[in-house]
Amino acid sequence: MANSSILRLGVNIDHVATIRNARGGMHPDPVRAARMAAQAGADGITAHLREDRRHISDSDIARLAAEISLPLNLEMAATDEMLAIALNHRPHAACLVPEKREERTTEGGLDVAREHRLLEPFVRTLKSAGIRVSLFVDPERVQLYVAHALGADVVELHTGTYCEAAQSGDRNALAAELARIEGAAEEGARLGLEIHAGHGLSFETTGPIAAIDQIVELNIGHFLVGEAIFGGLDGTIRRMRMLMNEARAKGQGRPVASGGI
Numbered sequence: 001m002a003n004s005s006i007l008r009l010g011v012n013i014d015h016v017a018t019i020r021n022a023r024g025g026m027h028p029d030p031v032r033a034a035r036m037a038a039q040a041g042a043d044g045i046t047a048h049l050r051e052d053r054r055h056i057s058d059s060d061i062a063r064l065a066a067e068i069s070l071p072l073n074l075e076m077a078a079t080d081e082m083l084a085i086a087l088n089h090r091p092h093a094a095c096l097v098p099e100k101r102e103e104r105t106t107e108g109g110l111d112v113a114r115e116h117r118l119l120e121p122f123v124r125t126l127k128s129a130g131i132r133v134s135l136f137v138d139p140e141r142v143q144l145y146v147a148h149a150l151g152a153d154v155v156e157l158h159t160g161t162y163c164e165a166a167q168s169g170d171r172n173a174l175a176a177e178l179a180r181i182e183g184a185a186e187e188g189a190r191l192g193l194e195i196h197a198g199h200g201l202s203f204e205t206t207g208p209i210a211a212i213d214q215i216v217e218l219n220i221g222h223f224l225v226g227e228a229i230f231g232g233l234d235g236t237i238r239r240m241r242m243l244m245n246e247a248r249a250k251g252q253g254r255p256v257a258s259g260g261i
């Protein structure tokens with residue numbers, strides 16, 4: 001359930017593996033990055049084992065599950081192969097995401113409303129193995145209702161469109177998308193879902209999302225790893241953590257914007 005005093009940071013270390021894979025070999029090691037993230041104040045580690053293994057590898061998942069003390073959030077497509085891997089390593093949580101081989105990154109949320117028959121056995125099997133189940137969805141009312149009906153513990157709200165609006169400088173689009181996320185967070189929490197958010201977040205865009213009371217976890221990766229080139233991983237994560245804390249402290253009790261979802 002939502003608790004406005006909590007805002008966790010899940011650090012996604014996928015792109016440490018992207019850099020490693022550019023040359024093959026072992027360096028830089030995403031497990032070392034995960035350890036450093038823990039020291040810098042991360043509350044969890046997120047890794048996406050993609051079907052094409054473009055960044056995180058099977059052995060990264062095995063090592064993260066065995067060696068990292070923080071909760072592991074495994075992002076995965078709803079496939080039998082990924083389900084078997086999740087059941088083998090028993091991460092703290094599994095976040096089901098849509099996956100297309102040709103996309104550069106996850107391009108949108110799961111269409112839970114359309115895919116509910118396919119998703120139902122994955123949600124049920126993961127949950128019965130004691131793994132918390134999160135569904136990555138766009139901030140749309142119907143997705144929340146179906147996620148809830150499927151028995152998901154968590155919905156992670158896709159912030160990609162909001163971040164694109166911020167980058168485009170279109171203030172109206174930005175305000176509309178933020179209102180959609182605020183409305184979805186409120187409605188999801190009302191249903192009893194735990195609310196997470198992520199995708200594309202940066203120092204510039206995280207504040208307004210962190211200020212939303214019902215959101216209890218942000219998962220952030222690409223920006224942190226990219227910014228670490230300039231500010232170091234430790235300093236970058238600490239700065240993000242501080243920014244989240246400040247935004248949450250300021251935003252608490254703020255009325256939710258109307259317009260919603």
Ligand code: PXP
Nearest residue numbers: 106136198199200219220221222
């Ligand atoms: N949450 C989900 C469900 C994702 O698929 C991703 C990208 O792997 C993230 C969060 C992190 O996004 P970014 O790397 O853009 O911060």
